[in-house]
Amino acid sequence: MDLKKTDAPVSTITYNRNEIDAATDNIYEAISVISRRAEQINTDIRRELIDKLEEFATYNDSLEEIFENKEQIEVSKFYEKLPKPHALAVKEWLDNKIYHRNTEDPQP
Structure with missing residues (x-):
């Protein structure tokens, strides 16, 4: 999965219930598949x-030394x-990218 190219919403949105359960005709089954x-x-x-x-990662015994790595922060x-x-x-x-049965x- 390419996370950079996804167009999934970053914030919470409301979905049409009929679109969610269209493939299974059962909202609970659809939610179960989605949650898995x-x-x-x-x-x-x-x-x-x-x-x-x-x-x-840098492994040292001293807790006083904390290094901030810019690349780590970016990731x-x-x-x-x-x-x-x-x-x-x-x-x-x-x-329809999830196979279910x-x-x-x-x-x-």
Whole structure:
């Protein structure tokens, strides 16, 4: 997922309930799928951020010495400005980019 090219909203917006549950005809099932995808996105973003911040990590025993690294601050600010994982998941859901199936339905 390319986080720079996403057009998911950064702030909270109201969605049409009928658009959300159109694919499943059940709002609770749709929200369940979206929430699982949001958890996946959150895990991916967190892993990516930790990997990038590990590059700047300096290990020393002194708590008095704290170094501010401009690159580390830039990376942190970039991730703070990203849309939240739930907004990304809802955008993917509305764009039909999330594959889902009901395991209780008979297979054709």
